[in-house]
């Protein structure tokens with residue numbers, strides 16, 4: 001048996017910050033997994049449960065409504081998104097700089113609220129690309145113009161190439177960035193999972209130490225890699241994308257592997 005499958009899990013009982021991926025971890029589409037409500041309640045009793053998401057197209061309000069509909073009690077302050085991490089990243093690395101953002105109205109509103117100065121391409125000092133479900137060809141032209149003629153820093157909210165949807169997948173932020181890289185030769189700095197910033201800014205925001213935290217997810221190259229990059233322990237559930245064979249073949253291993261959240265909550269309560 002592999003190390004990550006036979007590890008003593010009792011130290012999970014000492015964790016205080018539970019960073020939850022959502023789709024594939026707590027639910028699949030609109031179907032909540034058994035044990036999901038219990039694990040979120042357990043996290044909040046121990047310290048805090050935080051929902052982390054790379055999706056920069058939706059507002060946190062949309063996610064709160066979705067989870068509440070499925071019976072999980074939560075509020076906006078329980079979320080940490082790639083948009084939150086991007087605001088923290090821009091403030092830390094490019095303070096006061098003017099940003100042209102390729103993003104949804106919801107992303108633009110959140111950036112403004114977060115104190116980011118948004119401008120039209122001509123005035124911009126930074127290009128930011130998000131998961132823009134309102135993408136137009138003109139926005140791609142403007143972004144290419146900025147990268148080519150002004151050579152501005154190129155920042156992107158998340159590296160995901162695709163986003164799951166009912167019939168399969170649609171292009172996500174990483175795919176838009178690949179188009180821009182193909183056209184201009186410029187590569188973005190990504191901020192969301194698996195970059196360590198996503199966890200480290202969340203630890204700062206909620207006031208926990210790395211040893212207090214565990215990241216719970218189902219995707220190796222975003223969730224598990226993110227926890228590893230940030231130096232925190234991780235749990236991979238086999239209820240979503242990753243299979244045991246994938247874990248076997250992926251160089252970064254999760255600290256723990258469980259079938260699903262029901263198996264984890266059983267262990268934590270006994």
Ligand SMILES: [Mg+2]
Nearest residue numbers: 021023024218
């Ligand atoms: Mg997931």
